Amino acid sequence: MPSYFGPVLYEDEFVQLTEDxxxxxxxxxxxxxxxxxxxxxxxxxxxxxxxxxxxxxxRSWGKAANGVYWAVDYRRCLPGDKLGxxxxxxxxxxxxxxxxxxxxxxxxxDSLRMVAPNSLIIVDNLNI
Numbered sequence: 001m002p003s004y005f006g007p008v009l010y011e012d013e014f015v016q017l018t019e020d021x022x023x024x025x026x027x028x029x030x031x032x033x034x035x036x037x038x039x040x041x042x043x044x045x046x047x048x049x050x051x052x053x054x055x056x057x058x059r060s061w062g063k064a065a066n067g068v069y070w071a072v073d074y075r076r077c078l079p080g081d082k083l084g085x086x087x088x089x090x091x092x093x094x095x096x097x098x099x100x101x102x103x104x105x106x107x108x109x110d111s112l113r114m115v116a117p118n119s120l121i122i123v124d125n126l127n128i
Contacts, residue, residue: 006018006019009111010102010104010107010108012103014026014071014073014102015100017039017108017111017112018039019039019115020038020040020115021037021038021039022036022038022042022090024036024098024100026071026072027069027071027100035071035098037090037092037098039116039117040116040117041092042112042117043091043092043093043119043121044120044121044122045088045089045090045091045109045122046091046125046126047088047089047109047126048086048087048125049082049085049087049105050076050082050085050086051082053076053126058070058077058087058099058126059076059099060072060073060077061073064099067096068097069099070099073101084104085101085102085103086101086105087099087100088100088101088102109122
């Protein structure tokens, strides 16, 4: 399905990626409005599967102690089935890192690499 920002390269219930825009769904509290980030501004992307994420560094929604503001995913911090879900944090060097969930991290990063700047650094852990 095309979006206002062009054809959709990746989408799940948490995020949508087009050539020009990364849309983090249900980001702002309390209205659950989306956060849009231009792909050309991406500098660093961290990721780790939810099964091995440390609860001290993540939240279900809101700002964590390490400076990451998390989009809503109420199951992120709850025990249970997390198979296949991944926590992703992006840094555009604006002072607040943005955290969200993706369902298919391989497809997400394959699509992101096609549109992000060549200087994008991808780190396979959330030790921020």
